[in-house]
Amino acid sequence: MKFEEEVVTGVHRPEFATLFRAAIVERGVTMTWLRERLADGGNPIAAATLSYWRSGARRPEGPRSIAAVEEIESLLALERGALVSLIGPTHRVGPIGRVQYPLAHDRLEQLTAETFTGLGAAVLDPARDVSTTAVTEVGADGFVISRTTRTLLQSTSGTITDVPYIDMTPGAPTPAPLFSMLGGGRISRRYSHPSGEVHGAMMELERPLGPAQTAMIEWKLEYPPGYPGTSETGHGVARRCRDLMLWTKFHPDALPTWLEEVQETPDDTTVTPLCLDGATAIHQVRQGWGPGMLILRWGYDARE
Structure with missing residues (x-):
């Protein structure tokens, strides 16, 4: 009708x-x-x-x-x-702030920019993570098995059809992890930087996003057997996000002896010790935060 x-x-x-x-x-x-x-x-x-x-x-x-x-x-x-x-193009997109590379590392910024170019994406794309939840599964060996990320995505300008995502292992060349799309689109391209420190995937959305429109996307990173062990997880945003939550779940037979939260922004880095307090999982929350990178690291010896 x-x-x-x-x-x-x-x-x-x-x-x-x-x-x-x-x-x-x-x-x-x-x-x-x-x-x-x-x-x-x-x-x-x-x-x-x-x-x-x-x-x-x-x-x-x-x-x-x-x-x-x-x-x-x-x-x-x-x-x-x-x-x-x-609704029309005049509704506001909310406070998004200035787009910035989330870390204060010139070399990583260069590698990331080259990876975006390899994917055929703009270095700083016009998409904004409004709300993101990332769930990391840690295996019995203490290393990451997978990370599932669910994001409410918003276009800040123009029409968006594709969204790039990257995974970084600074200073540690690795093979590419396994990218897969769980909802909201499909993986259309993959690219790994020659350094082996940055790997990316291009996500083609189910439908184009006009200015200020939103969509939910969900994707998964898996680290197969034989992949170099990873004992940290995190998520970065290039613009201010409304909500960011990291939930890291440890195998009950491999609870770490120490945990630390690392908050990196274009201006500074803050490291904060954390504790499981008898639990097998830990979550980190930020609201109205970014640009920056929120990271969790853990280990199984005495912390130096």
């Missing part, structure tokens, strides 16, 4: 509000029902905000609102993008 822009009391209502209102009537649901389903799905929106959207008094703005609109499309049995495409 196609809903045209309507005129009420001489005022043109935005097409977004028209379709939103008509879809609610067509589906036969109440605003209370919609608000409760959004909250159940992890996208809570105030009743007043939904009313503003329905009346056309306001339009959705920001990553959280866009994510909620994408869920509304599903709840109201609309085609994907039916409402998001009508």
